[in-house]
Structures are given as C-alpha cells and as structure tokens.
Amino acid sequence: MANLSTDILVIGGGSTGLGVLRDAALRGFRVILVEKGDLAHGTTGRYHGLLHAGGRYAVKDPVSARECIQENRILRRIAADCIEDTGGLFVITPWDDPAYGDAFLRGCAACGVPAEEISPADALRREPRLNPGISRAFVVPDAAMDSFKTLWANARDAQTRGAQVLTYHRVMRLLTQNGAVAGAVVQNVRTGEERAIGADFTVNASGAWAGQIAAMAGLRVTVLAGKGIMIAMNHRLVQMVVNRCKLPSDGDIIVPIRTVCVIGTTDVRVPDPDEYDIEPREVQLMLEEGEKLVPGFRQARALRVWAGVRPLYQEHRPDEVVDTREVSRTYTLLDHPLRDGVQNFITITGGKFTTYRQMAEVTMDAVCRDLGVERPCTTAQVPLPDSEAGRYYWLGARLASREKTLHQDQLICECELIARHRLEEAFVARATTDLDDIRRTLRLGMGPCQGGFCIYRATGILHALRTAPPSSEAPGLREPSSPGTPALAPHREANSALVRFLQERWKGVRPLLWGDQLRQARLDDWIFQGLLDAEHLPQ
Amino acid sequence: MTYDVIVIGIGLAGLTAGVHLAQAGRRVLMLAKGVGGTHLGSGTIDVLGYGDELIERPAAAFPDFLAARPDHPYARTGLPALRAAAAWFLRTLEADGYPFAGSLEDNLLLPTAVGAVKPSALVARTMAAGDLRSGGQVLIVGFRNLKDFYPALLSDNLAHARLPDGAGVSARSILVDPPGLADEADLSPLDLARAFDRPDFRAALAADVRPQLRPGERVGLPAVIGLRDPLAAWQDLEGRLGAPVFEIPMLPPSIPGMRIFERLDRALRAAGARVHIGFPVIEAHVARGRCTGVTTGGAARSYTWRAQHVVLAAGGIASGGIVAESDGTVREAVFGLPVVGRPAPESPRFLPGYFDRHPFNRVGLAVDDSLRPLDSGGRPVIINVRAAGAMLAHAEPWREKSGDGISLATGYRAANSILEEPR
Numbered sequence: 001m002a003n004l005s006t007d008i009l010v011i012g013g014g015s016t017g018l019g020v021l022r023d024a025a026l027r028g029f030r031v032i033l034v035e036k037g038d039l040a041h042g043t044t045g046r047y048h049g050l051l052h053a054g055g056r057y058a059v060k061d062p063v064s065a066r067e068c069i070q071e072n073r074i075l076r077r078i079a080a081d082c083i084e085d086t087g088g089l090f091v092i093t094p095w096d097d098p099a100y101g102d103a104f105l106r107g108c109a110a111c112g113v114p115a116e117e118i119s120p121a122d123a124l125r126r127e128p129r130l131n132p133g134i135s136r137a138f139v140v141p142d143a144a145m146d147s148f149k150t151l152w153a154n155a156r157d158a159q160t161r162g163a164q165v166l167t168y169h170r171v172m173r174l175l176t177q178n179g180a181v182a183g184a185v186v187q188n189v190r191t192g193e194e195r196a197i198g199a200d201f202t203v204n205a206s207g208a209w210a211g212q213i214a215a216m217a218g219l220r221v222t223v224l225a226g227k228g229i230m231i232a233m234n235h236r237l238v239q240m241v242v243n244r245c246k247l248p249s250d251g252d253i254i255v256p257i258r259t260v261c262v263i264g265t266t267d268v269r270v271p272d273p274d275e276y277d278i279e280p281r282e283v284q285l286m287l288e289e290g291e292k293l294v295p296g297f298r299q300a301r302a303l304r305v306w307a308g309v310r311p312l313y314q315e316h317r318p319d320e321v322v323d324t325r326e327v328s329r330t331y332t333l334l335d336h337p338l339r340d341g342v343q344n345f346i347t348i349t350g351g352k353f354t355t356y357r358q359m360a361e362v363t364m365d366a367v368c369r370d371l372g373v374e375r376p377c378t379t380a381q382v383p384l385p386d387s388e389a390g391r392y393y394w395l396g397a398r399l400a401s402r403e404k405t406l407h408q409d410q411l412i413c414e415c416e417l418i419a420r421h422r423l424e425e426a427f428v429a430r431a432t433t434d435l436d437d438i439r440r441t442l443r444l445g446m447g448p449c450q451g452g453f454c455i456y457r458a459t460g461i462l463h464a465l466r467t468a469p470p471s472s473e474a475p476g477l478r479e480p481s482s483p484g485t486p487a488l489a490p491h492r493e494a495n496s497a498l499v500r501f502l503q504e505r506w507k508g509v510r511p512l513l514w515g516d517q518l519r520q521a522r523l524d525d526w527i528f529q530g531l532l533d534a535e536h537l538p539q
Numbered sequence: 540m541t542y543d544v545i546v547i548g549i550g551l552a553g554l555t556a557g558v559h560l561a562q563a564g565r566r567v568l569m570l571a572k573g574v575g576g577t578h579l580g581s582g583t584i585d586v587l588g589y590g591d592e593l594i595e596r597p598a599a600a601f602p603d604f605l606a607a608r609p610d611h612p613y614a615r616t617g618l619p620a621l622r623a624a625a626a627w628f629l630r631t632l633e634a635d636g637y638p639f640a641g642s643l644e645d646n647l648l649l650p651t652a653v654g655a656v657k658p659s660a661l662v663a664r665t666m667a668a669g670d671l672r673s674g675g676q677v678l679i680v681g682f683r684n685l686k687d688f689y690p691a692l693l694s695d696n697l698a699h700a701r702l703p704d705g706a707g708v709s710a711r712s713i714l715v716d717p718p719g720l721a722d723e724a725d726l727s728p729l730d731l732a733r734a735f736d737r738p739d740f741r742a743a744l745a746a747d748v749r750p751q752l753r754p755g756e757r758v759g760l761p762a763v764i765g766l767r768d769p770l771a772a773w774q775d776l777e778g779r780l781g782a783p784v785f786e787i788p789m790l791p792p793s794i795p796g797m798r799i800f801e802r803l804d805r806a807l808r809a810a811g812a813r814v815h816i817g818f819p820v821i822e823a824h825v826a827r828g829r830c831t832g833v834t835t836g837g838a839a840r841s842y843t844w845r846a847q848h849v850v851l852a853a854g855g856i857a858s859g860g861i862v863a864e865s866d867g868t869v870r871e872a873v874f875g876l877p878v879v880g881r882p883a884p885e886s887p888r889f890l891p892g893y894f895d896r897h898p899f900n901r902v903g904l905a906v907d908d909s910l911r912p913l914d915s916g917g918r919p920v921i922i923n924v925r926a927a928g929a930m931l932a933h934a935e936p937w938r939e940k941s942g943d944g945i946s947l948a949t950g951y952r953a954a955n956s957i958l959e960e961p962r
Contacts, residue, residue, distance in 0.1 A: 287865060298865050410686045410725045420686070453790060456653060460689025467691055491654075491695035498653070499893075506893035513889055513899070514863045522857035523579070527790060530937035531581050533655040535894050536593075538699040 002195070006032045006164075008367065009183055009199035011171055011213055012206035013037070014044035015147060015353050018154040019360030019379070020203050025161040026382060027364060027375040032197055033155075033163070034186050036170040038437050040151045042273075043207050044353060045440055046308030048230050048264040049257035050241055051075060051083060051145035052354040055090055055115060055138070056248055058107030059100075064330045065111035067355045072141060074357060074380045081387040082150040084394065086256055088142020088241035089123060090115070091134040093292050096246040101136045104245055108140070115140050127238050129294045142241040144257040146393070147353055148440050153384040160385075174202065174216040180343035181217055181336075201367050204347040208273035208311040214347055219340050223349050225273040226310040228265035229282050231512070234301035234448050236261050236395075237294050244293065251289025258395070259416075259447065260303060263290045273309040283511050301516040303448060304508040313350040331359045335366050344370070412461070413454035415447020423458060427465050433493050435462070435501040450505050452524040455498065456532065463494035495537040502528060542568040542813075542846040544957060545833060547820055547873060548860065550575025551943060552928025553852035554803040555624065555950030558631065560850075561810035563958050568844060569812055570835055572819040574800060575854060576929070576942075581651075581659070581788035582762065582795020583666065584628065584639070584947065586621065587613075588646060588658030588940025595703060597660055597944075598622075598643040610933040613941075615908055616948040618643075624951035625661060625944075635802040636770055640667040648672050648703075650679075650759065652688060652789050654696025658940055663795055665764055665773040668757050669785035671697070674706035679759045679787075680748055682717045684726040687789045688761040690714060713751055718743035732763040732794045735772050745779035752782055762786035762795045769798055818842075820853075823874045830921050833873070848923045850953045851876075851912075852946075855929030861903060869902055871930070876912045876920055879905045880932040896935070903932030909956040910949060925953040 008024050010017045013035025024031040035041065054068035076083060092101055101117075108115035115138045123137035124130055155165050169186040172194060176182060183199035204213045207223075214221035236256040244252035250266045263286050270276045283305060290297035313332040331351030336342040348363045361377045368375055383390070398417045410420040426441045427433075435458055438444045444458060445451030467490050488496070513521055528534045546557040549571035561567040587597040587604060594600045598618060605614045613621065622643060629639050639661045641647055646658035647670040656671055669677075677697065681690030690712035697710035718740055720726060734740045752758065764786055765772030777784045788795055807814055818835040824843070825831070832845040853860030853873060861878060863869045869878045880902040882888050888899035904912045904926045911919035912926050927949035929942060936942030 302865075406724075408724050410684070412686060456790060457686050457689075459653070460692045463689065463692040463695065467695070489699075491692065491699055494692055495696065502893045507891075510889050510891070514865045514867075518863050519857055519859065522855070525937045526576075526579055526857060529894075530585075530940070530942065531579075531788060531790070532651045532653045533657040533940075534653060535655075535938075536657075537653065537655045538696055538701065 003198065004032060004195065005183075005198040006030045007200050008032075009034070009197050009202045011184065011202065011204050012209070013039040013165070013167060014042050014205070014207050015151060015356035016207065016348055016351065016359050017205035018151050018158070019356040020205050020348070020363050021163050021165070022154045022158040023360040023364045023377060023379050024367075025158040025163040026378050027368070031158070031163045032166065032199070034166045034169040034171060034184070034197070036168070036189065038167050038434075038440055039155060039165070040148050040440055042209070043308040043310065044147045044151060046230070046306050047147055047353055048253065048255045048262040049144050049146060050253060050255045050354075051143040052352070053088060053140040053142045054111055054113040055088070055104065055108055055140040055142070056243060056253075058111050058113055059103050060247055061330070062107065062111050065107065065113055067330060067358060069111065069113045071355050071358050072143070075145070075354070076143070077390070078380065078383045079145070079150055079153065079387050080390045080392050081384070082146050082153060083392050084144040084257070085392045086142070086144050086240050088140045088243060089127065090138040090140060090243045090245035091123060091130065091293070092136040092245045093131050094133045094135075095292055096244060098135055100246050101138070104138065113140060127240060127242065129237055129296070130242065131293060131295055136245065138245065142243070144241065144255055145353070146257065148443075150384075152441065153386065157385050171213060171216065174213075176217065179341065181345035201344045201346070201371060203363060203367065204345065205349075205363070207349060208309040210311060210347050210349040217336070217342055217345055219336060219342060221334060221347055221349075222314045224312040224314050225270045226312050227268045227270045227276050227307050228310060229278055229286065229305060229307045230262050230264040231283065231286050231305045232260045232262050232303045234260065234303050234516075237297065237300060242293055251286045254290065254293060258443070267310070270309065276307060276309070278305055278307055278511050280511060299515075301448070302512040303517060304446075304450065305511050306508055310352075311349045331355060333362055333366060335370070337370055346370075412457045413444050413447065415449055415454070416443040418442050418444055418454070420461065423461060424465065427462060433462060433466065433497055435459070435497050436504050445501065445505065449520060450509060450524065451501060452520065452527055455501050456527070459494050459498040462497055463490055466490040466493060492539060495539055498534060499537070499539070502534065540845070542566045542844065543962070544568070544848045544850060545570060545844055545846040546850045546852060547571070547833070548575055548852035548854055548858070548928065549814070549816060550852065550854055550858065550928060550946065551577055551799070552946035552950035553850065554800070554807070555628070555947050556850045556852060556927055556954040557812055558803055558806045558810065559627065559951055559954040560957060561807055561812040563954070565957070567807070567812035568846065569807060569814040570818045570820055570833065570844065571816045572859070573816060575858060576946075577796040577800040578793055579791045580793055580796050580943065582663060582793050582799055583649065583659040583788065584625070584661035584943040585658070585940040586625075586643060586660035586944030589938060593658060593703065595646055595658070596644060597646055608933065610905070612931040612934050612945045612949055615906055615910060616952040620952045620955070621944060621948040624947040627951065628947055629661065631806055632799065632802055635805060636768065637798055637802055638664045638770065640664050650693060650697055650787055652693065652761070652787055654693040654700075656697070656700050656702065660944065663769070663786070663798070665769055665786045666762070666788075666795070667785065668783035669759055669787060671700065671702060671708050672704075672706065674702065674708050676709045676753070676756045677759050678752060678756045679710065679712040681712060681714050681761065682726060682731065683714050684717070684721065684723055685728070685731065685761065686725065687728060688787075693759075693787070713748070715744070715747050718747070728761070728763050728789060728792070728794060729766070731761075732766040735763055735765045736767045738775065741772060741776050741779060745776060749780055752780060757783040757785060759785050759787050762788045762793075766794060766797070820873050825874065825921055828922050830874070830924050848925070848957050850925050850927060850950075850957070851930065852927045852950060852953075853930060855903060858929065860930045871904060871912075874921060874924065876904055876926075877914055878902055878932070896938070900935050900938075901933050903934070904930050905932055910953045925956060927953040
C-alpha cells in the first residue's frame with residue numbers, strides 16, 4: 001500500500017495521543033495518528049472515569065493538584081457532553097487520621113481547589129449508603145468523565161479537520177535521517193502489511209509503552225508501569241464521586257459512571273505493560289476497602305474487573321524506585337532535540353486522563369517551537385463535537401434518545417439501551433468485525449448480563465452486514481482487502497468474533513465469579529454452551 | 540394439613556418428581572420461587588451429547604462415560620431409571636398433544652440458533668425434521684423484525700458443518716415479513732408464537748414462502764410455531780408448504796420449554812397436586828434428622844407447610860439453589876446441606892479459557908442411591924429429604940449436553956424412592 005507523508009505523526013491512540021492529534025489539527029497541521037490496538041485500547045479505556053478536581057493530590061503533589069483543577073474547569077467547558085457533573089466528596093472514615101482533614105483543606109486552598117466542608121449528616125443525606133461513622137466530609141468539583149466518548153469526540157473532530165487515524169497499526173521502526181526522526185514504518189496488524197509514514201515531526205504519546213518507542217530512536221526513556229485494578233459494580237452505589245480523605249492509597253475512590261460505579265484502585269509496579277495478572281487478593285482488597293466507604297459493598301454485585309497500567313516517568317535508574325505511588329502524577333515532556341540531540345522527536349508521558357488536554361497543548365507548543373512556527377493552541381476554547389451547547393451528559397440521556405425510536409427500531413442490548421441502527425452504523429463506520437471494538441464504541445455487552453443476549457444478536461447482525469449485497473443504501477461491511485491476504489469467509493469471521501468476545505468477557509469476570517455474577521455467568525453458559533453450542537461452531 | 544411430599548422447585552426435575560408422585564396418588568405440594576429452567580432451555584431432552592467427544596449413541600455410551608465419572612448423577616440413578624423416566628415423559632407429553640420423537644439409543648443432530656449442530660436424544664416432533672444426521676437440503680426462514688434469529692448466519696454455518704459420517708448439508712436462508720406484524724419494530728417471540736396459533740397467519744406465511752421453496756428442501760423456522768396447539772399449527776404449516784417443517788430453539792424465553800412446563804403443570808393439577816409459584820422457601824424445619832416442614836416467604840405473608848417427605852429440586856447456581864459467596868464459601872440455600880466438589884483453597888476455581896473444564900463447575904450435593912444428600916462421612920443428612928436436578932454434584936450439564944436427562948432421571952428416581960417407602 002502507498003506510503004504516506006504528513007507534518008506530524010502521533011504514536012499512541014490513548015487520551016494523550018488523541019489530544020495531540022486534535023490540537024495539531026486545530027493548529028492547521030497535517031497529522032496522522034497510529035495505534036497498535038483500538039483507540040482507548042490501553043490505559044485510557046481502563047481507568048475508573050474520574051475527572052479530578054485536584055483534592056486527591058492537594059497535600060502530597062500540589063503541582064498535580066493545580067493542573068487538575070485548571071483542566072477540570074476547561075474540560076467542563078469544552079467537553080460537557082463527556083462529563084456527568086456528579087460532584088465529589090472526601091470523607092474521613094474511622095480508619096483515617098482525623099487530623100488529615102485540616103491538612104486537606106489547607107492543601108486545597110493553596111492549590112486553588114474549591115473544597116467546602118459539610119456536616120456528616122449532610123453528607124449522609126446526599127449519599128445515604130455512606131458509612132455512618134464518617135467524622136468529616138468535604139465537597140469538591142470532581143465529576144465522572146467517559147474516556148471512550150472523549151476519545152471518539154477528539155478523533156471525530158480531528159478527522160473533520162483532515163487528520164487521519166490508523167488503528168491496529170503497530171510501529172515497527174522509526175525512520176531516521178541525519179540524526180533526526182523522520183517518521184515511522186508501521187504494520188497493519190490485521191493484514192501484516194507494512195507502510196512508511198514520512199513526517200516532519202514525530203510525537204511519542206504511547207504512555208506506558210513510551211520507553212519501547214523511544215528505544216527505536218536509540219534513546220533511553222524509563223517509564224514505569226504502575227498497574228491499577230478496578231471493579232465495576234452493578235449499581236450506582238453512590239451518586240457522587242466518593243474519596244477517602246487521606247493520602248492516596250488502594251481502593252479509596254468510588255466513581256459513579258453511566259449505570260455502574262467503579263472502585264479503584266491499586267498501584268503495583270509491573271515489569272511489562274502487556275503482561276500482568278489480576279490477583280484474587282487484589283480483588284479482596286477492593287471489596288474490603290469498599291466496605292469501609294459503603295457498608296454492604298461486598299454483598300453488591302461485581303460485574304467486571306480490569307487493570308490498566310499508568311505510565312510513570314522516572315528520570316533515575318528503574319531499580320531505585322520501590323513504590324510507584326511516590327512518583328509524581330504530573331506529566332513529563334521530553335524534548336529530544338534538547339535532551340538528546342535527536343531532532344524532530346518528542347516524548348510526552350506520565351500524567352493522567354484529567355490533564356490530557358494540557359499535555360497535548362504543551363507538546364504542540366514544543367513542536368511549534370522546534371519547527372520554528374507560531375501557531376497558538378485553541379483547544380481550551382473550541383468545544384468538542386456534541387459539547388457545543390455546554391450541556392453535561394446525564395444518566396437518562398440514552399433512555400431519552402431510545403424512547404424516541406421505541407416503535408421504529410429494535411433494542412439489541414437491553415442493558416446499555418443500544419438500538420439496531422446504531423449498532424449497524426458503528427460496524428460500518430468503524431469498518432470492524434471485532435465485537436470488542438464495538439464494545440468500546442457503544443458499550444455493547446458492558447451491562448449486567450455481560451453480553452448474554454446482545455452478543456448473539458450482534459454476531460448475527462455482523463454476519464448479515466458482511467454478506468449484504470453492495471448498495472448505496474446499505475453500505476455493508478467489507479474488510480479492507482489487501483493483496484495476498486484473503487478475507488475470512490463471513491461465517492468464520494462471525495464465529496470467531498463471537499468466540500473472541502466470550503473469551504474477552506471471561507477474562508473480566510473470572511476473578512469475580514461468586515454471588516449473582518456467578519449466577520449470571522451460569523445463565524450465559526446455559527445460553528452459549530447449552531443452547532447455542534458455540535463451542536462446536538465451524539471455525 | 541400435612542402433605543405427603545413437598546417439592547421445592549418447578550424446573551424439569553421438580554416437575555418430573557411432582558407429577559410422578561401425584562399420579563401415584565400422593566398429596567403433593569409444589570413450592571417455587573418462580574418458574575424454572577424450562578423457560579431457559581431449548582425444550583429438547585438432551586441426555587448425553589458429549590463425553591470427551593461427540594456421543595452419537597447415548598445409551599450405549601453410558602458404561603464408558605460413567606466408568607470415567609463414578610460420582611456423576613447418572614451413576615446414582617443408572618440407565619434403567621433414565622429409560623423409565625424417558626418413557627414416562629414421552630407418554631405424558633404425547634397424552635397432552637405435544638408428542639416427542641427420538642430415543643435414548645441415538646442422538647439426533649439439530650441445528651442451534653447460531654448454526655452449530657447439537658446432539659439431543661428426545662425432541663418435540665415439531666423439531667425432528669431438523670435432524671441433520673443424513674444431511675439434505677434445508678431452507679432457513681427468518682423474520683425481518685425478529686432480533687433473536689439470524690437465518691443467514693445459521694444456514695451459512697450449517698453449510699459448513701462437519702457431520703459424523705461426512706454427510707453434508709446444503710443450506711440457504713430467506714427473510715420474510717410476518718403477515719400482519721411487519722410494522723412491529725421489535726417483534727416479541729411470544730407474540731409471534733400466538734400469531735402462529737391463527738390459521739390465517741399460517742396461510743399468509745405459507746403463501747409467501749411456498750413459491751420460494753425448492754424441491755427437496757426442508758423448512759427451518761424459529762421455535763415459535765404456536766403456543767396453544769403447536770402440533771396442529773405445525774401439521775397445518777407442513778400441509779400448506781408441502782414440505783417437512785422443523786423448529787429451531789431460540790434464546791430465552793424458550794417457547795418449546797414453556798410448552799413442556801404448561802403440560803406438566805396441567806398434569807400436576809389434574810393429579811391433584813397444589814402448585815404455588817412465587818413462594819420462596821425461607822426456612823426449613825428440621826428436628827432429629829428429619830424435616831417436618833418448610834416456611835415460605837412471598838408478597839403477602841409467610842406460611843409454614845408440613846410434609847412427610849421433601850424433594851429438593853431448587854436448581855444449581857444459575858437458579859440460586861446453590862450459592863457461592865465472595866469469601867469463597869459455597870452453600871445449599873434451603874437446608875444448608877454440605878456442598879462437595881469444591882477445588883482446594885489454593886487451587887484455581889476457574890481456568891483462563893472460557894471453554895476450559897473449570898474445576899468449580901462440578902460443585903453440588905453428594906447423594907446416595909436414594910438421592911438423599913450426604914455428609915462428609917457418607918451418611919444421609921436429613922433422612923426424608925431427596926435432591927434432584929442441577930443441584931447434584933459432579934456433572935457439567937451444559938458441556939455434556941446432559942442437563943435435561945439428569946433432571947428427568949433424578950426427579951423420577953427421587954419420586955420412586957419415596958414411593959418405595961411405606962406410607
């Protein structure tokens with residue numbers, strides 16, 4: 001396939017990379033983003049959904065705290081549709097140091113984080129499930145922010161401004177020319193096909209994988225991978241983000257997001273960002289800590305557990321750091337022309353979802369400086385698509401939109417209220433036959449039944465799209481064909497999509513199989529093995 | 540009043556035990572939290588479809604299957620009890636106008652809704668023409684607005700199915716509008732089944748499908764051909780199409796399962812049993828190793844019921860008869876009976892692959908040959924309580940395709956064991 005050329009190549013399809021993509025597109029650059037998996041496939045799609053107000057870092061990491069509150073205000077303005085304005089609470093439970101409350105208030109004041117103390121009785125009125133033994137409570141402007149939606153909005157906006165996004169494209173090597181990086185050779189991981197992308201400037205925004213990319217330019221960049229596990233519970237046990245008021249630790253945040261709430265998280269250094277397990281004791285720890293904030297937490301139904309890896313930049317030798325929580329949560333920009341004498345190459349890593357826009361801004365400021373051009377950043381002013389009206393997302397939004405088509409369209413996923421036409425559009429728009437890509441786009445199969453019903457339907461619809469005769473009205477779904485790689489027959493593609501999804505879901509529920517979620521898994525076994533016999537499909 | 544037997548649970552195991560006891564003249568009380576597994580399954584009687592490989596002849600496969608699994612529920616009942624239960628089941632359903640085909644000697648191979656080929660021993664006559672053992676030509680007919688049936692995927696998979704004798708299936712599919720219901724965006728299988736009860740619906744559908752039919756084709760439809768009188772609806776449709784017609788089970792709610800439930804429920808009432816659904820058992824009364832009765836909760840108030848015997852057929856983990864807690868404990872929900880088959884504390888309960896043989900999947904109750912639950916010393920825990928169905932340990936029903944057969948055999952055996960005792 002033809003080689004490409006562009007002004008700026010962005011490596012990494014997480015929040016940082018997408019932020020850079022949009023920032024660059026708004027500044028009028030030609031820009032291409034490559035990602036080895038799907039967008040949000042890495043850390044961004046595996047976070048709890050918290051838009052920080054900065055309170056969490058106000059005592060220990062004031063730089064982070066200031067960045068958070070500043071970005072919190074900007075994102076509320078430009079990305080309202082991706083945010084549910086839940087508000088946040090910090091509470092002192094019987095397990096926490098009561099004196100920390102004053103340190104917390106002082107820290108918040110010093111960092112400009114609005115924090116208002118309310119009485120425990122008031123806090124319990126707002127959040128009746130909270131531990132009645134709390135001694136102090138503080139309200140901060142935390143919110144819930146949907147990382148998938150934010151990424152799609154950034155990608156969509158950049159694409160309308162001419163940017164290109166290549167998912168499932170892995171960087172094989174960086175192109176170099178006279179001591180400068182000049183783009184990359186990328187491989188389509190589905191077809192095996194390689195192509196070169198020539199670029200005036202290359203931005204390494206690959207998060208926990210940034211060290212691997214920098215090494216391709218012969219540079220030593222140490223990024224520690226800090227694994228954190230999160231568990232989604234079947235209900236919104238709380239309606240506000242609830243934080244333990246203490247120094248950041250394990251299992252001390254519960255975030256209500258969409259129809260669930262997510263408890264997080266842990267922080268364990270792992271040697272390889274692609275290889276890690278979820279240990280039963282980590283799961284038990286989340287339940288124990290959850291119980292301290294919300295008594296009865298353990299009896300609630302746990303839907304799915306996953307882990308993400310934080311990128312934590314480390315300027316020193318990797319063996320010097322024992323506890324990854326001691327590494328600052330602020331981000332790091334490595335200007336390789338200055339740092340290493342390698343031109344046209346920048347690494348941006350560390351940081352957190354809340355500050356993704358600011359990370360993109362400083363990155364593109366540095367790129368402009370290195371290129372000797374002056375093009376100001378506008379991402380703090382120009383709203384993302386669907387956020388122009390400045391209206392926050394609300395919990396009933398999907399139901400409200402579903403009700404409009406109640407009598408015209410089938411409901412394919414009852415848990416997440418996904419109508420058939422939306423599913424068909426997503427298959428075609430994303431040109432994918434991977435049901436997990438659709439899960440990230442529409443939340444298909446993310447509800448209580450974990451795909452028990454909708455995945456069979458989605459498989460049938462996927463097959464129908466793949467076999468539909470070409471017509472302008474129904475564009476159908478064709479794999480991007482390429483010479484030498486025959487596409488799978490539609491039935492094999494559908495069967496493999498089904499089986500892959502079942503396996504992917506199993507990975508997320510396996511550590512949580514007890515109580516009602518085990519019953520649900522058994523019902524799904526009943527359906528997929530007992531009734532459909534999916535194990536014996538032709539593959 | 541004191542009943543002869545309280546049956547807890549109204550899935551296939553509870554229904555089998557209850558009807559058999561009531562027909563033998565016992566005063567039977569059925570107590571159930573809700574309807575059971577009949578509404579979830581395929582409405583076929585799958586007896587034994589897989590050991591290590593596909594099983595074509597279940598009865599003949601029994602000795603080898605049980606030799607490798609000496610604790611399996613079938614080892615407690617034996618093949619004769621299964622034969623007697625199957626004969627009783629065939630008789631009972633035929634008597635109520637919903638005859639079954641097949642036997643324990645050979646498995647039929649029926650298409651599933653996704654187009655896999657599944658072994659079943661006994662199937663409703665309305666499904667029997669779907670047997671693919673000798674290959675043939677099939678036309679799968681689906682409805683445009685029915686989201687739980689995808690004929691193109693189904694036929695595509697059937698056309699690529701590998702059958703035991705190397706037989707091949709030639710399969711194709713069409714989509715049609717359900718006459719008079721085409722405007723329903725999200726057509727419910729129940730509404731469709733009710734429509735099939737109407738002759739004018741069947742006539743209009745046949746008029747649409749018949750011209751598209753090729754000589755020699757059998758016609759596969761989703762399992763919605765009638766709710767009230769499926770046999771008559773199916774016979775009428777075959778006549779109008781001039782071709783064999785067969786039903787293919789869909790996702791829950793299972794219409795063929797509901798037909799079985801309805802008929803066994805009718806048999807219960809005809810034999811004088813009392814049936815209370817919506818009555819979860821919240822407490823069991825046990826004194827000196829005997830159960831004297833149970834207390835039910837529910838919407839209005841709690842009641843205590845007395846009986847000489849109890850058949851516990853509350854279902855396995857899916858139905859809540861067996862409960863696993865987050866701390867790793869596993870308990871039987873009504874009596875707190877000992878649960879066996881748990882993997883050792885440090886060994887994995889579930890393996891990494893979805894289709895792996897997970898150690899935890901075989902947990903349940905250990906029973907003696909009278910199906911009385913046993914303690915760790917092998918002694919019956921409560922002398923007048925018997926257990927049947929998915930509660931029993933050491934089976935993997937959805938994997939073995941054995942759940943319906945286990946429910947029939949153990950429900951029947953539990954009833955007989957009570958009938959063998961003096962009143």
